[in-house]
Amino acid sequence: METYSRPFAHVVLDDLIEHPLLERALRVVPPPESEAWHARYDNWAERKRATELVEGPLREVAERVADPSFVQSLCDALGIPDTLVADPERYGAGIHAHDPGGFLLPHLDYARHPRRDAERRLNVIVFLNETWQPEHGGRLELWDDMAERVVAHVEPRPGRCVAWEPSDVSYHSVERVNVVPRITLASYFLSAPARPTALRKRALFVPPRHSPIGGAAR
Numbered sequence: 001m002e003t004y005s006r007p008f009a010h011v012v013l014d015d016l017i018e019h020p021l022l023e024r025a026l027r028v029v030p031p032p033e034s035e036a037w038h039a040r041y042d043n044w045a046e047r048k049r050a051t052e053l054v055e056g057p058l059r060e061v062a063e064r065v066a067d068p069s070f071v072q073s074l075c076d077a078l079g080i081p082d083t084l085v086a087d088p089e090r091y092g093a094g095i096h097a098h099d100p101g102g103f104l105l106p107h108l109d110y111a112r113h114p115r116r117d118a119e120r121r122l123n124v125i126v127f128l129n130e131t132w133q134p135e136h137g138g139r140l141e142l143w144d145d146m147a148e149r150v151v152a153h154v155e156p157r158p159g160r161c162v163a164w165e166p167s168d169v170s171y172h173s174v175e176r177v178n179v180v181p182r183i184t185l186a187s188y189f190l191s192a193p194a195r196p197t198a199l200r201k202r203a204l205f206v207p208p209r210h211s212p213i214g215g216a217a218r
Contacts, residue, residue: 001013001077003077003078004152006151006152007143007144007145007151007152007169008142008167008169008170009078009079009164009165010078010142010154010162010164011074011077011078011163011164012154012160012161012162013160013161013163014159014160014161015159016064016126016159016161017061017064017126019158021057021060021061022128022130022159023130024056024057025060025128027057028056028057029058029097029128029183030051030053032049036051036053037049037050037051037097038050038052044207044208045104045105045107046103046104046105047101047102047103047104048096048097048098048099048102048104048174049096049099050094050095050096050097051094051095052093052094053094054090054094054185058095058185061126061128061185062185062187065126065161065185065187066086066187071086071122074122074163075122078122078163078164078165080121080122080165082121082194084121084189084191085189085190085191086187086189086190087113087116087118087187087190089115090187090188091113091114091115091188092109092186092188093186093188094186095128095184095185096184096185097181097182097183098138098177098181098182099177100177100178100179100181101176101177102174102181102182103173103175103176104174105205105206105207106171106172106173106205106206107171107204107205107206108166108168108203108204109123109166109170110200110201110203111166111168111195111198111199111200111201112198112199112200113190114202116190118190118191118192119190119191119193119194119198120188120190120198121165121166121189122163122166122188122189123163123165123166123186123187123188124162124163124186124187124189125140125184125185125186125187126160126185126187127156127158127159127160127161127162127182127184128158128159128183128185129156129157129180129182129183130158132155132156132157132158133179134155135178136156136177136178136179136180137175137177137179137182138156138175138176138177138178139154139155139156139174140162140174140175141153141173141174141175142154142170142172143171143173145169145171147206150173153175156182156184168197171206
């Protein structure tokens with residue numbers, strides 16, 4: 001597990017999911033045409049499919065991510081002092097698929113849960129791609145606190161996990177995906193409301209202004 005401070009604190013952990021489990025999990029990801037995808041986004045800000053349905057081996061991956069000792073290790077690394085619990089509704093979380101041409105523009109996540117008196121304190125993303133090469137795109141992009149410049153990239157390597165605390169400066173995006181779909185499991189963790197300014201109940205996207213420039217990949 002490696003912890004980075006720029007542009008905001010985040011953790012990168014390789015091989016959280018071993019290849020046999022990764023293969024089994026991918027076999028139960030619904031096909032693109034399935035009605036299991038509860039949301040399909042195709043607009044100026046994002047292009048992706050999403051479902052909160054997590055079953056079979058995907059549930060096994062989600063349970064590994066939600067293990068209290070693992071969550072505590074992430075909180076310790078990121079300096080989050082509060083006890084967190086997984087969002088039982090998986091609101092906005094679950095399986096996300098970016099097909100070739102998919103993307104996600106820079107944004108801030110919701111801060112206050114829309115349906116609960118709770119605050120979103122931790123994002124954990126697991127990359128479930130069967131393979132990844134640089135030409136596939138789909139890197140996670142981490143921006144400066146003005147959402148003007150990409151400072152770091154995180155490559156979506158199979159089985160890799162990345163985690164960070166959502167805040168008013170943790171702008172992030174997904175680089176345009178090429179060749180093969182980018183599949184992720186997103187898990188969000190909550191606490192009792194702790195920050196008086198954390199009131200945003202929906203994602204806040206930044207309109208595109210220029211092509212991003214980036215730093216070194218991890």
